[in-house]
Amino acid sequence: MKKIKNILLLLLVCFTLGALTGCGEKNVEGELTDIMEKVYEKMYADVKEEERPMLMTTNALNPFEGATEEDINYQVEYAIGKNKIDYKEIVYSEPPMSSIAYSVVLVRMEEGTDVEAAKTAIKEGANPRKWMCVEVAEEDVIVKSKGDLIILIMVEDETLREKIEEGFDNL
Numbered sequence: 001m002k003k004i005k006n007i008l009l010l011l012l013v014c015f016t017l018g019a020l021t022g023c024g025e026k027n028v029e030g031e032l033t034d035i036m037e038k039v040y041e042k043m044y045a046d047v048k049e050e051e052r053p054m055l056m057t058t059n060a061l062n063p064f065e066g067a068t069e070e071d072i073n074y075q076v077e078y079a080i081g082k083n084k085i086d087y088k089e090i091v092y093s094e095p096p097m098s099s100i101a102y103s104v105v106l107v108r109m110e111e112g113t114d115v116e117a118a119k120t121a122i123k124e125g126a127n128p129r130k131w132m133c134v135e136v137a138e139e140d141v142i143v144k145s146k147g148d149l150i151i152l153i154m155v156e157d158e159t160l161r162e163k164i165e166e167g168f169d170n171l
Contacts, residue, residue, distance in 0.1 A: 025145075025146050025147045026147050027146075027147035027148045027149065028146050028147055028148075028149045028171050032059075032089050032090075032091040032106045032108060033057050033059070033091055035106060035149070035171065036057050036091060036093055036104070036106055038167065038171060039104070039106075039151070039164060039167035039168050039171070040055075040093075040164075040167060041167065042163070042166070042167050042170065043160070043163040043164060043166075043167055053095060053098075053102075054095055054096060055093045055094065055095055055102075056093070056094060056095070056096050057091055057092070057093045058075070058091065058092055058093075058094075059089075059090070059091050060072070060075040060076050060078075060079045060090040060091065060092060061075075061076070061089065061090060063075045075090075076090060078092075078130065079092040079103075079105045079152075080105055080107060080122050080125060080126060080152060081122065081124075081125025081126045081127050082125050083121040083122060083124065083125035084121070085107075085109070085113070085117075085118040085121050085122065086109060086110040086113045086118070087107050087108065087109055087110065087118075088108045088109060088110045088111075088148075089106075089107070089108040090105065090106070090107050090108075091105070091106050092104065092105040092106075093105075099133065099134060100134060100156060100157070101128070101131055101134040101135055101136045101154060101155065101156040102154070102155050102156070102157075102160075103130070103152070103153075103154045103155070104151065104152070104153055104154075104155065104164055105151065105152040105153075106149060106150070106151055107122065107149070107150040107151075107152070108148055108149055108150075109148045109149075109150065111148070113148070115145050115147075115148065115150065116145075118150060119143045119144075119145055119150055122143050122150060122152055123141060123143045123152075126141050126143075126152055126154060128140070128141050128154050134156065135156075136154040136155065136156050137156075140154070140155070140156065140158075140161065141153075141154050142154075142161065142165060144165065144168060144169075146168070146169075146171055149171075151164075151168045153165060153168075
């Protein structure tokens with residue numbers, strides 16, 4: 001009986017150490033614009049370059065030369081909605097002009113940030129009606145994470161949305 005207790009105690013110690021040292025997902029390394037390309041890579045692998053939709057990837061924290069703090073705050077709010085999260089970087093990909101609802105956002109969180117709480121804040125703060133004349137249904141707003149990286153997908157086309165999710169899951 002004492003042997004079983006010792007084995008159980010050893011297993012409990014190992015489990016506790018594993019939980020304390022963090023057996024979570026590894027962070028996805030690299031520039032967010034490069035990661036965005038990787039997310040799209042498989043999706044457009046069999047589509048000719050000239051047939052792909054025109055998408056612009058914008059760094060929300062440096063949207064254009066001479067951007068003021070007010071401009072940056074507007075870009076962040078446009079990308080992820082009104083919420084207070086400790087992000088490090090944000091890029092978003094959208095068509096420059098379009099009549100479809102399409103937005104994919106990558107957010108790298110500051111080290112030590114509660115990613116699950118940030119995902120909830122992004123999901124609640126995202127505006128699926130931010131475009132003129134089009135919108136994404138609330139249930140089609142997807143927020144996922146891998147390590148310190150969060151993706152927000154608001155794409156009305158279900159097939160595209162699923163391919164984007166798959167691209168992110170395969171990072």
